[in-house]
Amino acid sequence: MAEKLLIQGNEAIGWGALAADCKAFFGYPITPQNEAIEWFAREFPQRGRVFLQSASECGSINMLHGGAVTGVRAMTSTSGPGWALMQEGMSNLSNAELPCIIVLVQRGWNTTRHAQTDYTSVTQGGGYGGYKTIVLAPKSGQELHDFMQLGFYLADKYRTPVVILSDAILGQMMESVELQTLDFEPLPEKDWAVTGKKDSKDGNRRFSSIAQGMLPTPRHPNLCSFWEDYKNKLDSIKENEVRYETSQLDDAEFILVAFGYVARVCGQALLWARDKGLKVGLIRPITLWPFPSKIFEEKSLTGAKFLVVEDNMGQMIEDVKLSVQGRAEVHLVSSLDRHLPIEEGAIYPEKVLEKLEEII
Amino acid sequence: MEEKWIAGTPKLWRDIPLIIPFCPGCQHGTAIKALCEVIDELGMENNSVLVVGVGCNTMASVLVNVDSVMVAHGRPGDVASAMKRVLGKDTMVITWQGDGDTLAIGCEPTVHAAARSENITTFMVNNANYGTTGGQLAPTSVMGQVTTTSPLGRTPSHGYPIQGSEFLGSLRGVAYSARGAFTSPANYQKTKKYMKRALGKQKDCVGYSFVEILSTCPANWHMSPIESLKWIEEEMIPQFPLGEFKNVDKIE
Amino acid sequence: MAKKGYIKINENRCTGCGFCEMFCKKGCVEMTKRLSVLGLPVPEFTNAEDCIACAMCAWMCPHVAIEVYEYLEAPASA
Known part of the structure; x- marks a missing residue:
């Protein structure tokens, strides 16, 4: 069995990156992800x-x-x-079709x-141009570790940036994490990589551009x-990479929907509700984009x-x-339903149960 | 009768289907030609990576037959720093930028790459305005210069031009800093020498090297090509003197 | 005097800036009023006798439109 460590979520990112054989990290200090950059x-x-x-x-x-x-x-x-x-860069990475990972440890607006x-x-897609990136939403230190590997695999498979959406609670909380190395399907060779012509197989120069469609290339003569x-690529991701987790959905009349740490809060609310005989289930989207629309439908x-x-105030x-x-x-159930109406407040399972009973 | 090719199209110049990549009399082509020649003379064709930003300089990514990356406006300094660190000392990483790309939007990447003494070389083509967008005020526009965003001439309220070569030459992490121009065949050769020295610093792993190249922009200066060469000599060189500003073999 | 060399002007690249005429010390290149297929005035290599294949026109040409060749032996007199 793989080694187990008691570590913060922010450090699990690092161990996960190492398991994925990530070679380069670039970053700038910002709370609450500082433990990550310090780890690297x-x-x-x-x-x-x-x-x-x-800088x-x-x-x-x-x-x-x-x-x-x-x-x-590579990652940040x-x-x-x-x-x-980073939004301009996200647009450019998407246009240039460069695989990489961006871990976003969310905080409450500007607290x-x-x-x-x-x-x-x-x-x-917060930048310009109308791009989309795969977004993975882990709910634990273990998933942060494992999704780093999954994220790099998906990034390489589709030549796209991938966002791992963490938050301050996942990042700061210490949990036991198993340092397992996951296996994935073989990936295509990166013959597009720009490393100097010495490595080019056909002897031709490689050219990577953030303006694909403007400067004509053999692959894309025009915009x-x-x-x-690009659209075909997004369609293929939507077709093949939707991931979600469900709990007690078969007979559910009331369905909780949550991602990230809140999904764990809802897990507790679900148990209490079932104890009370309420037919409650849970859907946890793992890929936030592509969104698992079909199961909702x-x-x-x-x-x-x-x-x-x-x-938050209602986004998903x-x-x-x-x-x-x-x-x-x-x-x-939003940030306005936190147990304390201040930034230290959190959404508690009690509140979720209360809301459930209100609806019923 | 036997003959020998002496000069003309450099080996690394790519013949592209676009008809004219630069306006008549624009010396960006001259600068890119010099770059092709210098890379070839150093024998680095297969071990060089060219990083270009946004502006008229972007054409370098199409015209030079080495592996190239076109990146965000102003960001070649960051991209090149990362590429050099990943690829290691055997690959020469060169950024090709305009004056806005280097000293306005790209001031942060440029200054910090220089301060970190990244082992990369930046070539900045300075035409004293924003060429691609139609001739607006640049950080290198000279005092009094009329541009589309300083229609009455650059005044102290627009601020003062940045002397990039002197400024970067004053940083501890910089190994080489120089400014050249193409106002005469002699200057062409001298500027090429500066470019070669700068790349030499990178080859010898000394640290960050920088060469600024003064270039004409007749279309946006509203002058004939010949007049614009004269304008460089009379208006630009007094404010942007040519020469080497730093040349060390070890960063201390 | 024997010819030393000659230049070739690529009219598909030339934009007619006139730097070749300006920097040719021997007066071998002249701007003309003739327009190229691109609609731009083109220079002509008018004085082949005096060309010394110094290559300054090619160095200064911003559009890489000039190739310079040097004769390795004196051409036979016509």
Whole structure:
């Protein structure tokens, strides 16, 4: 059995990256992800890997561009304000089709406390151009560790940036994490990597551009041909990579919907509700994009009601409403339902149960 | 009768289907030609990576036959730093940028790459305005210069130009800093020498190297090509003197 | 005097800036009013006798439109 460590979620990111053979980390300090950048500063150089501290998050994301374009696995981590600065880079990485990972340890708007306020920004593509990136939402230290490996696999498979959406609670909480190395299907060779012509198989130069469609390349002679390819790629991700977890869904009349740490809160509420004889189930989207719309569509046809629980003012609820298309009631438990009406407050299972009983 | 090719299209120049990549009299082509020649003369064709930003300089990513990356406006300094650290000392990483790309939007990457003494080389083509977008005020526009965003001439209220070579030359992490121009065949050769020295610093792993190249922009200066060469000599060089500003073999 | 060399002008690249004429010390290149297929005035290599294949026109040409060749032996007199 693999080694087990009692570590913070932010450190689990590091161990997961190592298991995925990530070669380079670029980052800038920001609360609440500082333990992550400190982990990489401590552990990467001594293993012959690259650690580089940037001068801003604009710097981090562009250093990440530089790392990814050489074909090695590279990553950065940040929190909300840094994520905002990275949006131009996200557009560029998506256009240049460069695989990499961005870990976003969310905080509550501009407090340094926990929340889930960046759902819309990560799932809708916060930059310019209309791109989408795969978003994985772990709920524990173990999943943070494992999703780093899954994330790099998906990034390489589809040549796209992948966002791992953590938050202050997952990042700061210490949990037991098994340092397992996961197996994945073989990946295509990175013959596009820019490393100098000496490594080019056909002797031709490689050219990576953030303006695919503007400067003509053999692959994309114009913008519309690039758009067509890009859309096909997004469709293929939507078709093949939707991931979610369900609990007691078969006979459920009331369905809780939550991602990240809140899904664990809902897990407790679910147990209490079942004890009371309420037919409650849970859907936890793991990929926030692509959103698991189909399961919502199916369940909306059974007459079930939905209660979306998220630690923000209501962001994922819009995706749920889009998926059920008005066929089912959709209710919300938001940051306004925290046990204390301050930034230290959190959504407690009691509150979720209370809301459930209200709806019923 | 036997003959020998002396000069003209460099080996690394790519013949592209676009008709004219630069306006008549724009010396960006001259600068890219010099870059092709220098990389070739150093024998680094297969071990070089060119990182370009956004602006007229972007054309370098199409014209030079080495592995190239086109990145965000102003960000070649960051991208190149990361690439060099991943690829190691055997690969020469070169950034090709304009003056806005280097000293306005790209000031942070440039200054910090220099301060970290990244083992990369930055070539900045300075044409004293934003060429691609139609001739707006740049951080290198000279005092009094009329641009589309300083229609009455650059005044103290617009601020003062940044002397990139002197500024970067003052940083501890910089191994080499120089400024050249192409106002004469002699200057062409001298500037090429600066470019070669800068790349030499990278080859010898000394640290960050920087060369600024003054270039004409007749279309946006509203001058004939010949007049714009004269304008460089009379208006730019007094404010942007040519020469080497730092040249050390070890960063201390 | 024997010819030393000659230049070739690629009119598909030339934009007619006139730097070749300006920097040719021997007066071998002249701008003309003739327009290329691109609609730009082109220079012509008008004085082949005096060309010394110094290559300054090619160095200064921003559009890489000039190739310079040097004769390795004196051409036979016509």
